[in-house]
Amino acid sequence: xxxxxxxxxxxxxxxxxxxxxxxxxxxxxxxxxxxxxxxxxxxxxxxxxxxxxxxxxxxxxxxxxxxxxxxxxxxxxxxxxxxxxxxxxxxxxxxxxxxxxxxxxxxxxxxxxxxxxxxxxxxxxxxxxxxxxxxxxxxxxxxxxxxxxxxxxxxxxxxxxxxxxxxxxxxxxxxxxxxxxxxxxxxxxxxxxxxxxxxxxxxxxxxxxxxxxxxxxxxxxxxxxxxxxxxxxxxxxxxxxxxxxxxxxxxxxxxxxxxxxxxxxxxxxxxxxxxxxxxxxxxxxxxxxxxxxxxxxxxxxxxxxxxxxxxxxxxxxxxxxxxxxxxxxxxxxxxxxxxxxxxxxxxxxxxxxxxxxxxxxxxxxxxx
Numbered sequence: 001x002x003x004x005x006x007x008x009x010x011x012x013x014x015x016x017x018x019x020x021x022x023x024x025x026x027x028x029x030x031x032x033x034x035x036x037x038x039x040x041x042x043x044x045x046x047x048x049x050x051x052x053x054x055x056x057x058x059x060x061x062x063x064x065x066x067x068x069x070x071x072x073x074x075x076x077x078x079x080x081x082x083x084x085x086x087x088x089x090x091x092x093x094x095x096x097x098x099x100x101x102x103x104x105x106x107x108x109x110x111x112x113x114x115x116x117x118x119x120x121x122x123x124x125x126x127x128x129x130x131x132x133x134x135x136x137x138x139x140x141x142x143x144x145x146x147x148x149x150x151x152x153x154x155x156x157x158x159x160x161x162x163x164x165x166x167x168x169x170x171x172x173x174x175x176x177x178x179x180x181x182x183x184x185x186x187x188x189x190x191x192x193x194x195x196x197x198x199x200x201x202x203x204x205x206x207x208x209x210x211x212x213x214x215x216x217x218x219x220x221x222x223x224x225x226x227x228x229x230x231x232x233x234x235x236x237x238x239x240x241x242x243x244x245x246x247x248x249x250x251x252x253x254x255x256x257x258x259x260x261x262x263x264x265x266x267x268x269x270x271x272x273x274x275x276x277x278x279x280x281x282x283x284x285x286x287x288x289x290x291x292x293x294x295x296x297x298x299x300x301x302x303x304x305x306x307x308x309x310x311x312x313x314x315x316x317x318x319x320x321x322x323x324x325x326x327x328x329x330x331x332x333x334x335x336x337x338x339x340x341x342x343x344x345x346x347x348x349x350x351x352x353x354x355x356x357x358x359x360x361x362x363x364x365x366x367x368x
Contacts, residue, residue, distance in 0.1 A: 005032030005226030009189050010053045018057045021231045026064045028241040033061050033068040034226050036191045058094045067096035069122055084108040091117035106134030113140040125167050126150040147171040151181035151228040153195035158202030168221035179224035182212040184232035198228025210239035211347035218354035249361045252345040253311050262295050263341045267363045276357045283327040292323040300339045306332045309344040
């Protein structure tokens with residue numbers, strides 16, 4: 001089972017705020033913490049207070065049952081005088097593992113996985129190179145090696161969905177635990193002054209948090225999902241948990257005006273399944289044809305062509321196909337035998353690309 005995570009930036013916040021946030025997140029079954037210790041802009045006289053502050057927050061997180069991963073790089077280790085052969089410093093901080101934002105040669109990472117403290121070594125998943133293979137050349141302790149994608153503070157620099165899947169599958173093939181970041185629209189705190197969201201996938205940047213999580217769940221290539229910025233508000237944490245625990249893909253439909261009762265029933269009361277003989281133009285759910293074949297289903301006036309995301313029900317002029325539900329994947333001409341009864345909500349359009357033949361899905365009308 002995957003885990004939900006939050007990010008904290010103790011050097012930019014107060015312990016009281018972090019403590020309250022962790023207590024709230026715990027109520028919604030969050031159990032991971034991401035922290036940053038890259039030290040690029042930290043002066044030596046500032047280091048000790050930052051470490052002391054981090055250690056206090058980590059200890060409180062541990063008390064609540066959280067696991068903390070600390071983001072570091074070769075410069076961090078050099079600045080702190082830490083050898084890859086001895087990770088006692090991080091064990092003393094109380095972290096579960098360290099995340100290598102930038103790596104070494106592969107030999108050092110493998111050595112770090114064999115640490116005597118059982119610390120997890122989390123490596124960057126967002127690059128297509130031979131880094132992972134180089135680590136395996138040196139026979140790491142697989143049990144202590146995990147992966148996590150980057151987040152991208154600058155708009156339009158995040159990963160494409162296709163590239164995200166490609167990079168993730170390299171880790172899945174080696175049975176390594178995986179993680180990625182989403183961004184909370186309400187949260188403003190991150191590692192840098194300039195940030196335009198802290199997500200892994202670029203398409204997530206301006207979506208609600210629950211929509212990002214549902215998309216990651218549907219892609220099914222990472223296990224843990226972490227909010228990259230702080231502090232998400234309570235309703236976002238609640239919606240993220242709900243989306244994370246959904247057993248069946250649910251799509252939200254923005255309804256057309258004046259729907260008939262039978263159209264509402266076909267949308268919401270049927271357990272839909274994407275037919276296996278799939279078309280590039282539509283997702284077909286044929287079960288309503290058998291449930292409602294005796295029910296009147298007159299044609300309604302459709303004045304516009306069919307567009308991607310339109311939710312359609314075939315009316316009684318379509319013969320044996322009457323009552324079939326379709327979701328348009330591509331544009332096609334209008335058809336008076338097809339009733340347009342709504343559109344997939346904008347934030348759910350990404351999910352259409354993840355839906356696979358023979359997949360069950362549920363439709364729910366958007367309500368104010």
